[in-house]
Amino acid sequence: MDFKLLIGGTLVDGAARMPVINPATGEPFADCPRADLAQMEQAVSAAKRAFPGWRDAGNTARHDAMGRLADAIEARFAEFARTLTAEQGKPLAQAEFEVGGSIAAIRYFGAQELLPETLVDEAGSLVVEQYYPLGVVACITPWNFPLILLAIKVAVALSTGNTVVAKPAPTTPLTTLLLGECAAATLPAGVFNTIVDANDLGGALSAHPDIAKISFTGSTATGRKVMASAAATLKRLTLELGGNDAAILLDDVDLDDVAPKIFQAATYNAGQVCMAAKRIYVPRQLVNGLCDRLVALVQSTVVGDGMDPATQIGPIQNRMQFDKLRDLCEDSKQQGDVLTGGEILNRPGYFIPPMIVRNLPEAARLVREEQFGPLIPILAYDTVDEAVTRANAVEYGLAGTIWGADPQRAAAVAGRIETGTVWINKHLDLRFDVPFGGVKQSGIGREQGRHGMKEFVNTRVVSLAR
Numbered sequence: 001m002d003f004k005l006l007i008g009g010t011l012v013d014g015a016a017r018m019p020v021i022n023p024a025t026g027e028p029f030a031d032c033p034r035a036d037l038a039q040m041e042q043a044v045s046a047a048k049r050a051f052p053g054w055r056d057a058g059n060t061a062r063h064d065a066m067g068r069l070a071d072a073i074e075a076r077f078a079e080f081a082r083t084l085t086a087e088q089g090k091p092l093a094q095a096e097f098e099v100g101g102s103i104a105a106i107r108y109f110g111a112q113e114l115l116p117e118t119l120v121d122e123a124g125s126l127v128v129e130q131y132y133p134l135g136v137v138a139c140i141t142p143w144n145f146p147l148i149l150l151a152i153k154v155a156v157a158l159s160t161g162n163t164v165v166a167k168p169a170p171t172t173p174l175t176t177l178l179l180g181e182c183a184a185a186t187l188p189a190g191v192f193n194t195i196v197d198a199n200d201l202g203g204a205l206s207a208h209p210d211i212a213k214i215s216f217t218g219s220t221a222t223g224r225k226v227m228a229s230a231a232a233t234l235k236r237l238t239l240e241l242g243g244n245d246a247a248i249l250l251d252d253v254d255l256d257d258v259a260p261k262i263f264q265a266a267t268y269n270a271g272q273v274c275m276a277a278k279r280i281y282v283p284r285q286l287v288n289g290l291c292d293r294l295v296a297l298v299q300s301t302v303v304g305d306g307m308d309p310a311t312q313i314g315p316i317q318n319r320m321q322f323d324k325l326r327d328l329c330e331d332s333k334q335q336g337d338v339l340t341g342g343e344i345l346n347r348p349g350y351f352i353p354p355m356i357v358r359n360l361p362e363a364a365r366l367v368r369e370e371q372f373g374p375l376i377p378i379l380a381y382d383t384v385d386e387a388v389t390r391a392n393a394v395e396y397g398l399a400g401t402i403w404g405a406d407p408q409r410a411a412a413v414a415g416r417i418e419t420g421t422v423w424i425n426k427h428l429d430l431r432f433d434v435p436f437g438g439v440k441q442s443g444i445g446r447e448q449g450r451h452g453m454k455e456f457v458n459t460r461v462v463s464l465a466r
């Protein structure tokens with residue numbers, strides 16, 4: 001298939017082409033257009049030209065156009081899902097879930113409107129807070145959920161009257177380009193544009209004077225660079241960055257019930273989830289029981305090509321991440337007791353089965369760093385106070401989970417966790433009407449919910465004497 005960039009309403013070739021690797025084989029399976037700086041400039045100019053028309057079109061017209069965009073994706077549902085599995089690696093059922101969620105995001109946010117709020121209504125004074133769009137928003141996305149992370153950003157940006165330049169991660173560009181094809185047929189020219197780079201245009205995009213806001217999801221290291229590039233023009237920023245989320249099991253937990261949930265929380269999408277359970281804190285007396293159950297789960301899990309319906313865990317998305325995880329496996333073998341996993345599969349592609357490791361020191365890399373893969377450290381604790389202190393003792397603050405039989409006790413522990421979200425007895429419960437985002441070095445700002453929508457608008461207070 002001939003993938004194209006979308007610039008100013010026209011599907012165009014890139015200045016160059018580059019291969020896209022299927023992580024299940026390690027081999028190229030497609031190639032895609034690569035933009036140069038001049039094409040990035042064209043995309044920003046097109047979005048700037050389209051902005052006044054889209055802003056003034058009104059909520060109903062935007063809602064209708066976004067509905068047509070969602071219909072266009074739905075009409076190509078199977079193609080989106082298969083392309084997502086081929087470029088990202090995830091099992092096809094998870095890809096289908098991501099495509100369905102992306103369509104739902106566009107429909108949901110397309111139907112939302114930030115109406116003015118009356119702040120003061122009294123004799124002599126009426127004060128109203130109004131919201132109006134920012135302008136051109138750059139949406140920069142990572143490779144773990146290339147479609148839904150983009151769809152949420154684009155849905156909120158467009159719904160609130162902004163225009164968009166989207167830039168995917170270089171290893172997962174294709175679903176973004178498919179979205180561009182759907183937009184070419186359904187949105188006014190220039191409202192949505194796509195560029196693909198080889199990790200070389202993000203800096204220029206983040207510094208561009210005609211970009212009003214960067215909505216960025218990616219690593220903390222790159223987030224810092226985005227913030228620096230955006231400083232000169234005081235751009236609005238949403239930074240959804242890395243996490244090193246703790247799961248704390250309390251001593252009244254039912255291990256039979258919770259072990260599969262912890263396993264899922266740590267290994268969904270091969271552990272490449274910003275809010276995956278990345279450190280598991282367990283009362284010392286329960287460590288053996290949890291480890292036995294997790295080892296059994298690893299041994300009954302099918303790791304393989306996401307296109308195979310039997311597969312439960314696909315490959316690691318790219319070579320660089322695969323190499324990083326291999327290093328972490330080696331380091332964990334040196335420092336702790338690996339109970340299962342930690343050996344790469346002897347086949348082409350980037351396959352690492354889940355690893356369960358215990359007795360790691362708190363200073364081990366697998367505890368301190370964000371692994372972003374299915375390597376699960378089981379960490380014993382003696383008191384809940386100690387578990388909370390250790391959970392909070394990292395630079396990240398994205399999310400976390402508490403597991404226990406007594407919801408009130410679990411909620412009290414949750415109230416001491418320094419993150420943007422804490423789930424109790426559940427995980428990955430994300431909703432379009434609930435804001436999500438990090439504290440500390442996991443990010444700035446929130447996505448989704450009314451809070452998230454407000455990050456895509458300027459606020460204007462109109463104060464009237466009467």
Ligand code: NAD
Binds near residue numbers: 141
């Ligand atoms: P990354 O930071 O390497 O890349 C993210 C995006 O930034 C890519 O599109 C990349 O091309 C672009 N980029 C690279 N250099 C840039 C620059 N100088 N300026 C602007 N953009 C630039 O991240 P990744 O490896 O693709 O993704 C994994 C990371 O994303 C993990 O840390 C994960 O936790 C995080 N993540 C966070 C969330 C969240 O909601 N908080 C969600 C998913 C992933």
